[in-house]
Amino acid sequence: MHLSRFSSALLAAAAVVALMSSQPAAAADQKVLKITAIVEHPALDACRKGTLDELADEGFVEGKNLSVEFQSAQGDVGTAGQIAKKFVGDNPDVIVAIATPSAQAAVAAAHGTIPIVFSAVSDPMGAKLVSDMNKPGANVTGVTDRLPLEKHIAMMKPVVPGLKTLGVLYNPGEANSVSEVNRLKLLAKDQGITVIEGPAPDSNSVLGAARSLVGKVQAIYTPTDNTVVSALEAVVKVGIDAKLPVFAGDTGSVPRGAIAAVGFNYYDVGRQTGKIVGAILKGQKAGDIAVQGVDKTELSVNPGSAAKMGITLPEALVQSAKEVVK
């Protein structure tokens, strides 16, 4: 009995401590921003830094007229839910949620009461964060880190004049790749380009998949597919042997032999997120702001590899590249 009475006292004490240890309220003229991420890793941290830097440029300086609290769930989805509920209870002006699980937890906890700006979510529609990319309607908008496929097609067209058939190498088991390839097919169709798939379920079958495209396509493209990227050298080899230009979805593949790629970094994803947050702090409604893809992209080219594949990169393209691999 002794112990059980003690334990109930302990629980009560914990509850009291919990209730009383609320944070000092922000000053009246301060805007309150809460940021949550599912886990700390370089890309997501860069995204958060970009957000705060952009807000500072817009006149919302952390510590001056903006109070910022950051919480990471440290990989624990249960904690992500608790962070979301804590943030909603604190009633901030905006919640920024980085990566899909944190964004879902925030949207579920907010019940439409607090504006939520998600960031680094690859498929906001599939994650049911928004039902319409252009007019989200509810209190949710944000930045998606899906591939800038429009720019990828625009990059390939001048290099391969009269591009009509494009081969795509990817692993049908990777969810992100499947959705990107489906999107690419729709976009390519509008531009009169037929997409031919080369499915590679594991890295050993990448070479075979690349060879299967020879003779059927004018160029090979790989999205940011983990399987294909890990065996990119095999694709480059086929490109050189068959004189087929190989394009990539990430700039990291260019030094490895892809002739060109349009990529982006997560700091810029964060800056775009900050711009949306700034607009909301200035009075715009989250539901009126369209979900954005990444605006600021970087072009990398590899003229040496292009020569081996029998292609001369247009001078204008090389000039506009941020990085030229020698």
Add this chain to the structure above:
Amino acid sequence: MSSIAFFGAIESGLMFGLVALGVYISFRVLEFPDLTVDGSLPLGAAVASTLIVHGWNPYLATLIAMFAGAAAGFVTAWLNVRLKILNLLASILTMIALYSVNLRVMGRPNQALLNTDTIFTSLDGLQLPYYFSSLLVYALVAIGVMLLLNWFLGSQVGLAMRATGANARMARAQGINTDRMILLGMAISNSLVALAGALFAQSQGGADVSMGLGVIVVGLAAVILGEAIMPTRIIWMATIACLLGSILYRLVVAVALNASFIGLQAQDLKLITAVLVAVAMTLPTMRSKFALRKMGGKA
């Protein structure tokens, strides 16, 4: 702390309380160190959310998720009692396999449930504050499961299961089929964990393949914390201790989330949680030591 954060902590506590009850059956009743839960929690979430997205009734989907969890626990037990694989390894194997199974079930790494009818939305008609209605569902389920478990562990089969964990040779000598008890107990244990996952997915907006990470640690911490704060020699007290331990753990996390005023930062969260749990666990023993000293060591 706001009331939303406070009720949210109780809610998570009750959710992980279901996990703690499952872990109590495997670790304490059966003495079976079971890591399957890291896979069966997302399995429950995956099955429930996938079925709900395909238009199934949320209650039925949750029930099927429990059966899926039971199947996972059964596989672990079967690997152990039939194939004679060491219990810990058997559970690790099932846990690893479930990662692929969960991806298969969902067809992708994340299955969203936002703006979908769930068990929780069926309470919307009651006009309660939203952070209270989901708490109500968790409380009803957790207490209901706890009462059922109390009844079960006091029944003939339940007593046989407890005997299996306490002394397997003795139990066999009394004519108890201990293999069958392990199979049954592990199935029940993991069905409770899957139930937690199914409810969690519905209240938190979706299932994610990574959501099982470290569930066993939290579940075990809740069981041990519960044992530290109250006596657990009687079954019904032990099951209450599971729920209370879990709630206390989540309150500790909530306090840790509010600890920024003393200069602590986001990355310190797990450290603060661990320190607070350690403090909570040592307080009762400190207290009883003082009590003994006061009574001149006569107690």
